[in-house]
Amino acid sequence: MDHSIDILENISTGIIGLDGRLTVVSINSAAQALLEVSMSRTIGVHADQLVLHPDEWLQDLKQALLNNAPLTQRGMTLNLLSGHEIHVDLTVNPVLDKQGEMGLLVEIQAIDRLLKISREESIQHAQETTKTVIRSLAHEIKNPLAGVRGAAQLLARELPGDHLGEYTQIIIKEADRLRDLVDRLLGPRQELSMAPLNIHEVLEHLRKLIRAESDNKVEILRDYDPSLPDTPGDKAQLIQAVLNIMRNALQAATQAEDCVLTLRTRSQRQFTIGATRHRLVCRVDISDNGPGIPENLMHAIFVPMVTGKAEGTGLGLAISQSIINHHGGLLECSSRPGKTTFTIFLPMETKDAQ
Numbered sequence: 001m002d003h004s005i006d007i008l009e010n011i012s013t014g015i016i017g018l019d020g021r022l023t024v025v026s027i028n029s030a031a032q033a034l035l036e037v038s039m040s041r042t043i044g045v046h047a048d049q050l051v052l053h054p055d056e057w058l059q060d061l062k063q064a065l066l067n068n069a070p071l072t073q074r075g076m077t078l079n080l081l082s083g084h085e086i087h088v089d090l091t092v093n094p095v096l097d098k099q100g101e102m103g104l105l106v107e108i109q110a111i112d113r114l115l116k117i118s119r120e121e122s123i124q125h126a127q128e129t130t131k132t133v134i135r136s137l138a139h140e141i142k143n144p145l146a147g148v149r150g151a152a153q154l155l156a157r158e159l160p161g162d163h164l165g166e167y168t169q170i171i172i173k174e175a176d177r178l179r180d181l182v183d184r185l186l187g188p189r190q191e192l193s194m195a196p197l198n199i200h201e202v203l204e205h206l207r208k209l210i211r212a213e214s215d216n217k218v219e220i221l222r223d224y225d226p227s228l229p230d231t232p233g234d235k236a237q238l239i240q241a242v243l244n245i246m247r248n249a250l251q252a253a254t255q256a257e258d259c260v261l262t263l264r265t266r267s268q269r270q271f272t273i274g275a276t277r278h279r280l281v282c283r284v285d286i287s288d289n290g291p292g293i294p295e296n297l298m299h300a301i302f303v304p305m306v307t308g309k310a311e312g313t314g315l316g317l318a319i320s321q322s323i324i325n326h327h328g329g330l331l332e333c334s335s336r337p338g339k340t341t342f343t344i345f346l347p348m349e350t351k352d353a354q
Ligand SMILES: Nc1ncnc2c1ncn2[C@@H]1O[C@H](COP(=O)(O)OP(=O)(O)OP(=O)(O)O)[C@@H](O)[C@H]1O
Pocket: 244, 248, 249, 252, 288, 290, 291, 292, 293, 294, 297, 301, 306, 307, 308, 309, 311, 312, 313, 314, 315, 316, 317, 318, 340
């Protein structure tokens, strides 16, 4: 059996091979993803066709070729054909091809990605701290609360007549409410029961539910990638995670003139979450046309008990994030007035692909 690993295809750095005339002779998956181009459109194409405004990029390539010396340029901006702009570190190495002719090996490393990874790590660290605080607080609350509830029950039995029972009932009911709140704060306790699941089934189920909740007032647009393979996940918990996000989206969209949500699915290659690089992840975008997340809340929406609503408990997103993190996934958000998008990334394989 051949156990060799295709290093070029599995590396997160974009690699492009150019011949002496600066024509593309090879391009790995990471470079295609970074430049948002496909292999079939790029092989045989001149390097100046890969990006818009290619002057600076061409200059580096030509210089490396001319001087026959490697060149590195950090923090270069590339304008992609798609209209996006990316910031990269570029390294250009002169190499000899199999015929002995001079060519170039171009390495492209996205800087945003690196910054994002360190940001993700600090977010995860902050979440761990919050969890520890919540766990000890929950313990401190639940024990005396059980005592209060038990005492109220005993009292209810000893009280003469029914008219005072109303008060003990209030104590018991409020104690139960507080216990439920603490349980929700602690998040889902059960272990994940993972099985291959069809993410579109989950989304379709929730689409019907949310439509019903809105009295059919919401329009839910779909942009699904039908070729998406099954994703390993705990169906019940993922439904909960996505439901919390969709409920927020519905609540926000009802503030717009027409109430519209959009569900979009895609597969994404070579995606790093925390320290793990996955060959394939499933991406789900949930967008609404509501007013956007208030700026003063933006940095804290995933923190438990942070809410912008009079009736909100501020737990929905904290629970969603905890479930998605348990799956080894990532929950992100971008928001401006008229368009708020929550993006879920879920690994398609649980093993580290590196
Ligand atoms: N799609 C959205 N558009 C605008 N603001 C949002 C959106 N999603 C979340 N938010 C803001 O983030 C806050 C936190 O959301 P989260 O779901 O955690 O709590 P909540 O909705 O207030 O309460 P609940 O526990 O009932 O879900 C919300 O109160 C709201 O201000």
